[in-house]
Amino acid sequence: MSELKSRYKVVIYDCDGVILDSIESNYIFYNLVMEHLGRTQLDRDDMKARQVLHTYSFNDVMEYFFAGDVCREDALAFAKTIHYQDLMPFMRMEEGFIDALDRLKGHTSLAVCTNRATSMDMIIEDFGLSGYFDCVMTAAQVARPKPHPEPLLKVLDHFGIESWEALFIGDGEVDMQSAKAAGVPFISYKSHLPALARIEHHAEIVRHVFSSL
Numbered sequence: 001m002s003e004l005k006s007r008y009k010v011v012i013y014d015c016d017g018v019i020l021d022s023i024e025s026n027y028i029f030y031n032l033v034m035e036h037l038g039r040t041q042l043d044r045d046d047m048k049a050r051q052v053l054h055t056y057s058f059n060d061v062m063e064y065f066f067a068g069d070v071c072r073e074d075a076l077a078f079a080k081t082i083h084y085q086d087l088m089p090f091m092r093m094e095e096g097f098i099d100a101l102d103r104l105k106g107h108t109s110l111a112v113c114t115n116r117a118t119s120m121d122m123i124i125e126d127f128g129l130s131g132y133f134d135c136v137m138t139a140a141q142v143a144r145p146k147p148h149p150e151p152l153l154k155v156l157d158h159f160g161i162e163s164w165e166a167l168f169i170g171d172g173e174v175d176m177q178s179a180k181a182a183g184v185p186f187i188s189y190k191s192h193l194p195a196l197a198r199i200e201h202h203a204e205i206v207r208h209v210f211s212s213l
Contacts, residue, residue, distance in 0.1 A: 004210040006108040009165040015114035017171035018189045025090035026053050036078045055172030057115040057139040084119040100202035101132050111135040113151045147177035
Protein backbone atom coordinates (compact mmCIF):
# COMPACT_ATOMS: atom_id res chain seq x y z
CA MET A 1 0.00 0.00 0.00
CA SER A 2 3.04 2.23 -0.36
CA GLU A 3 1.55 3.91 -3.43
CA LEU A 4 -1.39 5.12 -1.37
CA LYS A 5 -1.58 8.06 0.98
CA SER A 6 -3.99 8.47 3.85
CA ARG A 7 -6.42 11.38 3.65
CA TYR A 8 -6.51 11.45 7.44
CA LYS A 9 -3.89 11.55 10.16
CA VAL A 10 -6.12 9.61 12.58
CA VAL A 11 -8.97 7.13 12.11
CA ILE A 12 -11.18 6.94 15.21
CA TYR A 13 -13.56 4.07 15.97
CA ASP A 14 -16.55 3.83 18.25
CA CYS A 15 -16.65 0.49 20.09
CA ASP A 16 -20.16 -0.94 20.52
CA GLY A 17 -21.80 -1.63 17.17
CA VAL A 18 -18.59 -0.82 15.27
CA ILE A 19 -15.74 -2.84 16.76
CA LEU A 20 -18.03 -5.24 18.62
CA ASP A 21 -21.51 -6.61 18.11
CA SER A 22 -22.42 -6.23 21.77
CA ILE A 23 -26.17 -5.60 21.73
CA GLU A 24 -26.96 -8.96 23.36
CA SER A 25 -24.46 -8.38 26.17
CA ASN A 26 -25.95 -4.94 26.78
CA TYR A 27 -29.47 -6.38 27.07
CA ILE A 28 -28.18 -9.06 29.45
CA PHE A 29 -26.45 -6.43 31.60
CA TYR A 30 -29.48 -4.18 32.03
CA ASN A 31 -31.90 -7.10 32.33
CA LEU A 32 -29.82 -8.38 35.26
CA VAL A 33 -30.42 -5.01 36.91
CA MET A 34 -34.15 -5.26 36.21
CA GLU A 35 -34.22 -8.82 37.58
CA HIS A 36 -32.43 -7.68 40.73
CA LEU A 37 -35.15 -5.08 41.26
CA GLY A 38 -37.90 -7.63 40.58
CA ARG A 39 -38.96 -5.90 37.39
CA THR A 40 -39.87 -7.19 33.94
CA GLN A 41 -37.25 -7.66 31.25
CA LEU A 42 -36.66 -4.82 28.82
CA ASP A 43 -38.94 -4.68 25.80
CA ARG A 44 -36.76 -5.48 22.78
CA ASP A 45 -39.29 -3.81 20.51
CA ASP A 46 -38.69 -0.48 22.26
CA MET A 47 -36.29 1.06 19.74
CA LYS A 48 -35.61 4.16 21.83
CA ALA A 49 -34.51 2.08 24.82
CA ARG A 50 -32.44 -0.12 22.49
CA GLN A 51 -30.63 2.92 21.11
CA VAL A 52 -29.97 4.32 24.58
CA LEU A 53 -28.60 1.14 26.16
CA HIS A 54 -26.41 0.47 23.13
CA THR A 55 -24.90 3.91 22.54
CA TYR A 56 -25.07 6.07 25.67
CA SER A 57 -22.66 6.03 28.59
CA PHE A 58 -23.46 3.88 31.63
CA ASN A 59 -24.44 6.90 33.74
CA ASP A 60 -26.72 8.24 31.00
CA VAL A 61 -28.36 4.84 30.47
CA MET A 62 -29.03 4.46 34.17
CA GLU A 63 -30.44 7.98 34.24
CA TYR A 64 -32.73 7.10 31.30
CA PHE A 65 -34.13 4.03 33.05
CA PHE A 66 -34.09 5.18 36.69
CA ALA A 67 -34.28 8.98 36.90
CA GLY A 68 -36.58 9.82 39.81
CA ASP A 69 -36.93 6.13 40.70
CA VAL A 70 -36.81 5.22 44.40
CA CYS A 71 -34.66 2.21 43.44
CA ARG A 72 -32.12 4.28 41.52
CA GLU A 73 -29.30 3.91 44.04
CA ASP A 74 -29.97 0.20 44.46
CA ALA A 75 -29.89 -0.22 40.69
CA LEU A 76 -26.61 1.69 40.41
CA ALA A 77 -24.97 -0.28 43.22
CA PHE A 78 -26.01 -3.64 41.79
CA ALA A 79 -25.00 -2.71 38.23
CA LYS A 80 -21.47 -2.04 39.45
CA THR A 81 -21.20 -5.63 40.73
CA ILE A 82 -21.75 -7.13 37.25
CA HIS A 83 -18.42 -8.21 35.79
CA TYR A 84 -17.34 -7.67 32.20
CA GLN A 85 -15.98 -11.22 31.99
CA ASP A 86 -19.49 -12.61 32.54
CA LEU A 87 -20.70 -10.70 29.48
CA MET A 88 -17.77 -11.40 27.16
CA PRO A 89 -19.25 -14.67 25.75
CA PHE A 90 -22.12 -12.60 24.36
CA MET A 91 -19.87 -10.22 22.40
CA ARG A 92 -18.27 -10.83 19.01
CA MET A 93 -15.95 -8.77 16.90
CA GLU A 94 -17.33 -7.27 13.71
CA GLU A 95 -16.25 -9.14 10.59
CA GLY A 96 -13.15 -7.80 8.86
CA PHE A 97 -12.18 -5.41 11.64
CA ILE A 98 -8.69 -6.76 12.34
CA ASP A 99 -7.94 -6.99 8.63
CA ALA A 100 -8.94 -3.33 8.20
CA LEU A 101 -6.70 -2.31 11.10
CA ASP A 102 -3.79 -4.23 9.58
CA ARG A 103 -4.27 -2.39 6.28
CA LEU A 104 -4.47 1.00 7.98
CA LYS A 105 -1.75 0.67 10.62
CA GLY A 106 1.48 2.34 9.59
CA HIS A 107 -0.31 4.69 7.22
CA THR A 108 -2.49 6.52 9.75
CA SER A 109 -2.82 6.60 13.53
CA LEU A 110 -5.71 4.65 15.07
CA ALA A 111 -7.88 5.55 18.05
CA VAL A 112 -11.03 4.55 19.93
CA CYS A 113 -13.68 6.94 21.24
CA THR A 114 -16.31 5.08 23.25
CA ASN A 115 -18.98 5.67 25.85
CA ARG A 116 -17.75 2.57 27.69
CA ALA A 117 -16.17 3.57 30.97
CA THR A 118 -14.09 0.79 32.51
CA SER A 119 -14.10 -2.27 30.26
CA MET A 120 -12.24 -1.03 27.19
CA ASP A 121 -8.79 -2.13 28.33
CA MET A 122 -10.09 -5.65 28.93
CA ILE A 123 -11.82 -5.70 25.53
CA ILE A 124 -8.60 -4.64 23.80
CA GLU A 125 -6.68 -7.41 25.53
CA ASP A 126 -9.28 -10.16 25.22
CA PHE A 127 -10.05 -9.53 21.55
CA GLY A 128 -6.41 -9.32 20.47
CA LEU A 129 -6.38 -5.58 19.79
CA SER A 130 -3.30 -4.66 21.81
CA GLY A 131 -0.82 -2.51 19.92
CA TYR A 132 -3.25 -1.13 17.36
CA PHE A 133 -4.55 2.03 19.05
CA ASP A 134 -2.48 5.09 19.92
CA CYS A 135 -5.32 6.62 21.96
CA VAL A 136 -8.32 5.08 23.71
CA MET A 137 -10.81 7.67 24.94
CA THR A 138 -13.56 6.43 27.28
CA ALA A 139 -16.44 7.99 29.17
CA ALA A 140 -14.37 7.70 32.35
CA GLN A 141 -11.83 10.17 30.96
CA VAL A 142 -14.25 13.01 30.22
CA ALA A 143 -16.75 15.14 32.10
CA ARG A 144 -19.27 14.99 29.24
CA PRO A 145 -19.40 11.81 27.12
CA LYS A 146 -20.86 11.54 23.64
CA PRO A 147 -23.04 13.10 22.24
CA HIS A 148 -20.98 15.99 23.62
CA PRO A 149 -17.88 16.72 21.48
CA GLU A 150 -15.49 16.59 24.46
CA PRO A 151 -14.31 12.98 23.88
CA LEU A 152 -13.45 13.60 20.22
CA LEU A 153 -11.86 16.96 21.01
CA LYS A 154 -9.63 15.23 23.55
CA VAL A 155 -8.58 12.71 20.90
CA LEU A 156 -7.70 15.58 18.56
CA ASP A 157 -5.70 17.23 21.36
CA HIS A 158 -3.86 13.97 22.03
CA PHE A 159 -2.59 13.89 18.45
CA GLY A 160 -2.25 17.66 18.07
CA ILE A 161 -4.36 17.75 14.91
CA GLU A 162 -7.25 19.75 13.45
CA SER A 163 -10.75 18.27 13.27
CA TRP A 164 -10.65 17.77 9.50
CA GLU A 165 -7.51 15.66 9.83
CA ALA A 166 -9.44 12.88 11.62
CA LEU A 167 -12.18 10.48 10.58
CA PHE A 168 -14.70 9.04 13.03
CA ILE A 169 -16.58 5.79 12.39
CA GLY A 170 -19.72 5.28 14.45
CA ASP A 171 -23.15 3.68 14.34
CA GLY A 172 -25.33 5.76 16.64
CA GLU A 173 -26.84 9.22 16.83
CA VAL A 174 -24.57 10.06 19.76
CA ASP A 175 -21.58 9.37 17.48
CA MET A 176 -22.98 11.51 14.68
CA GLN A 177 -23.82 14.37 17.04
CA SER A 178 -20.42 14.27 18.72
CA ALA A 179 -18.64 14.26 15.37
CA LYS A 180 -20.73 17.14 14.05
CA ALA A 181 -20.13 19.24 17.16
CA ALA A 182 -16.39 18.52 17.04
CA GLY A 183 -16.18 19.18 13.29
CA VAL A 184 -14.82 15.68 12.61
CA PRO A 185 -15.80 13.93 9.35
CA PHE A 186 -18.16 11.05 10.15
CA ILE A 187 -18.73 7.66 8.54
CA SER A 188 -21.88 5.74 9.46
CA TYR A 189 -21.37 2.01 10.03
CA LYS A 190 -24.37 -0.27 9.40
CA SER A 191 -26.80 2.60 9.92
CA HIS A 192 -28.61 5.18 7.83
CA LEU A 193 -27.45 8.26 9.72
CA PRO A 194 -26.43 11.35 7.74
CA ALA A 195 -22.70 10.99 7.10
CA LEU A 196 -19.81 11.54 4.75
CA ALA A 197 -20.39 7.91 3.74
CA ARG A 198 -22.31 4.84 4.89
CA ILE A 199 -20.56 1.48 5.01
CA GLU A 200 -21.66 -2.07 5.75
CA HIS A 201 -18.26 -3.76 6.14
CA HIS A 202 -14.92 -2.67 7.57
CA ALA A 203 -13.17 -3.43 4.28
CA GLU A 204 -15.00 -0.45 2.79
CA ILE A 205 -13.19 1.98 5.05
CA VAL A 206 -9.94 1.58 3.12
CA ARG A 207 -11.18 3.41 0.03
CA HIS A 208 -12.37 6.31 2.19
CA VAL A 209 -9.08 6.62 4.01
CA PHE A 210 -6.64 6.24 1.13
CA SER A 211 -6.25 8.22 -2.07
CA SER A 212 -3.90 7.47 -4.95
CA LEU A 213 -0.79 9.58 -5.25
